[in-house]
Amino acid sequence: MIFKIIYLYLFYWVYMITLVICINTNIKISIIIPVYNNGEWIDQCIGSLIRQTIYEIEIITVDNASTDNSMEIISGWKKYNDRIKLLHFDNYQNTSVVKNFGLDIAQGEFVGFMNGNDYVDSFYFENLYKHSIEYDMVVGLFVNGINPSKDQGTLFKSIWRRSFLISNRIKFSLLKEKNEDIQFKNDFYKCNPKIKYLSDDGIYYYKRRGRSFNDFIDSDIKKNSVVIFEPNFHHHECIPGFAKYFINAGFIVDILIIKGTEDSMCLFQPEDKIRIFIYKNLDQIRNNSNKLKKVFKKYKYILINSTDVKKKNIYSDLGLLDSYNTIFVAHDTKWIKDIGKKNFFEENRVITLGNFQGGIQVNPHYFGEIPLKNKNKKTKFFVTSTLDRNYEYIVDSVKKLKNESLDFEIIVTGRSNNFNLNIIPEDLKKYFTFKYDIPYSQLYKEIKNIDYIIITLDPKNKDFYLFETLRVSGSAQLSYGFLKPSIIHEKFAGKYNMTNENSFIYGEHNFTNIMRKAIN
Numbered sequence: 001m002i003f004k005i006i007y008l009y010l011f012y013w014v015y016m017i018t019l020v021i022c023i024n025t026n027i028k029i030s031i032i033i034p035v036y037n038n039g040e041w042i043d044q045c046i047g048s049l050i051r052q053t054i055y056e057i058e059i060i061t062v063d064n065a066s067t068d069n070s071m072e073i074i075s076g077w078k079k080y081n082d083r084i085k086l087l088h089f090d091n092y093q094n095t096s097v098v099k100n101f102g103l104d105i106a107q108g109e110f111v112g113f114m115n116g117n118d119y120v121d122s123f124y125f126e127n128l129y130k131h132s133i134e135y136d137m138v139v140g141l142f143v144n145g146i147n148p149s150k151d152q153g154t155l156f157k158s159i160w161r162r163s164f165l166i167s168n169r170i171k172f173s174l175l176k177e178k179n180e181d182i183q184f185k186n187d188f189y190k191c192n193p194k195i196k197y198l199s200d201d202g203i204y205y206y207k208r209r210g211r212s213f214n215d216f217i218d219s220d221i222k223k224n225s226v227v228i229f230e231p232n233f234h235h236h237e238c239i240p241g242f243a244k245y246f247i248n249a250g251f252i253v254d255i256l257i258i259k260g261t262e263d264s265m266c267l268f269q270p271e272d273k274i275r276i277f278i279y280k281n282l283d284q285i286r287n288n289s290n291k292l293k294k295v296f297k298k299y300k301y302i303l304i305n306s307t308d309v310k311k312k313n314i315y316s317d318l319g320l321l322d323s324y325n326t327i328f329v330a331h332d333t334k335w336i337k338d339i340g341k342k343n344f345f346e347e348n349r350v351i352t353l354g355n356f357q358g359g360i361q362v363n364p365h366y367f368g369e370i371p372l373k374n375k376n377k378k379t380k381f382f383v384t385s386t387l388d389r390n391y392e393y394i395v396d397s398v399k400k401l402k403n404e405s406l407d408f409e410i411i412v413t414g415r416s417n418n419f420n421l422n423i424i425p426e427d428l429k430k431y432f433t434f435k436y437d438i439p440y441s442q443l444y445k446e447i448k449n450i451d452y453i454i455i456t457l458d459p460k461n462k463d464f465y466l467f468e469t470l471r472v473s474g475s476a477q478l479s480y481g482f483l484k485p486s487i488i489h490e491k492f493a494g495k496y497n498m499t500n501e502n503s504f505i506y507g508e509h510n511f512t513n514i515m516r517k518a519i520n
Contacts, residue, residue: 028056029125029159030108034098035061037441038116039068046077048119054126059084060102065092067445092442096172096180110159128159136164136193155181164193213284216256216277217291221298227254228303231314235306236264237474241364242303247273264440267368289317302326309335327351332471333358353472365480372483378407379519380450384475385414390460397512398431406519409433413443452518453479455488467492487514
């Protein structure tokens with residue numbers, strides 16, 4: 001009798017283990033969703049997956065250090081559905097890292113990808129799967145706005161046989177210069193996969209946070225409207241402040257910015273007063289200059305958010321140099337003169353961000369309603385890294401302060417990583433945190449939580465004289481807008497109206513003392 005009981009007991013657990021294995025290996029599609037601040041849309045996205053007519057799916061959500069309520073919404077869904085997996089990064093990662101992480105833990109026969117702000121018809125994935133028996137990839141129908149497309153969104157409107165990806169070692173590239181989605185698809189196509197294209201029976205709906213370039217060309221321009229145009233990939237931190245100024249003055253604001261920078265407006269988006277339009281690259285601007293020229297003429301004012309002498313031909317083709325309605329923001333006043341338009345100063349068409357000769361000085365330092373914050377117990381300094389700057393004085397000061405048992409941290413961001421952990425002595429590395437190439441929303445989150453901004457203008461920098469006479473530092477705008485005291489050299493303080501009452505000002509030999517004073 002005892003052996004029979006033992007046999008039944010062992011049989012039961014073998015059966016249960018086998019059942020679990022069968023369940024885990026019977027997943028037909030793993031759907032990977034990279035999530036970053038998708039709180040406004042993620043509920044609809046996951047809801048559309050929960051309602052899929054094919055049940056054997058796993059929903060892998062990979063949160064990339066979101067600063068909104070995305071995690072909370074996903075956790076709410078996860079409580080009631082064990083097909084949802086929630087993974088999380090504490091610090092923002094390259095999107096390739098996020099997608100590869102999802103691929104690594106996927107168990108399905110096929111994998112699919114979704115954006116966190118998109119959704120699908122309820123029978124979409126079942127329709128893709130039922131056509132997949134002899135194929136390595138099945139491509140569905142994709143709708144961008146209102147137009148069905150066979151050319152766009154291939155990564156998201158498809159399912160990919162996971163064993164094919166594994167055997168051919170296909171993953172997303174970590175090289176920043178490559179478009180990871182295009183690279184992924186090209187690597188896949190090189191392996192001669194069998195592909196099935198579908199024309200109907202389910203649609204993938206793609207949503208945009210900003211409106212498209214074509215929307216801008218075709219848009220109705222309301223009376224008393226202005227447009228803010230940024231022809232560069234930087235200086236977007238100034239746009240919310242300019243938008244706020246125009247709105248307060250009674251204008252409606254349209255913003256035309258390059259793809260990937262739209263979250264620079266994440267803290268300030270009054271829906272009834274602002275429209276954001278996205279262009280892909282400058283070639284798109286150049287190739288449509290005649291159409292754009294007609295659109296720009298409809299606006300009361302056109303504000304060029306950062307004037308660049310290298311873009312002179314673009315300004316000319318768009319009719320902006322000849323229009324008295326165009327206002328140029330000069331981050332370097334010399335560039336206006338180099339364009340050959342000194343008369344712009346006399347015509348009050350030049351705005352400067354610092355106290356320089358020529359132009360109208362403004363401070364577009366509004367990012368949203370930023371509350372005052374008490375100082376952290378562990379003092380946090382913030383630095384924006386830029387090419388051709390001297391950072392040795394910061395490292396030297398940390399070396400001196402290390403022996404005083406002071407609790408502090410220096411957070412370094414920016415797009416130029418010549419100042420990095422590799423050049424920091426081993427015993428000082430714990431005092432530095434480097435976060436390069438993070439999106440604006442993540443940048444703003446970091447600045448909200450710091451105590452002081454170190455403006456790295458130093459007389460030892462080879463370009464320091466330019467910042468005394470012609471150029472401005474974006475760090476000053478961040479200091480104003482986020483209500484953070486600056487630490488700035490005395491040679492530059494006056495240009496930004498910084499005094500001992502609102503900033504920490506240091507001279508040739510007392511930077512360490514100023515850091516110590518700020519910590520204490």
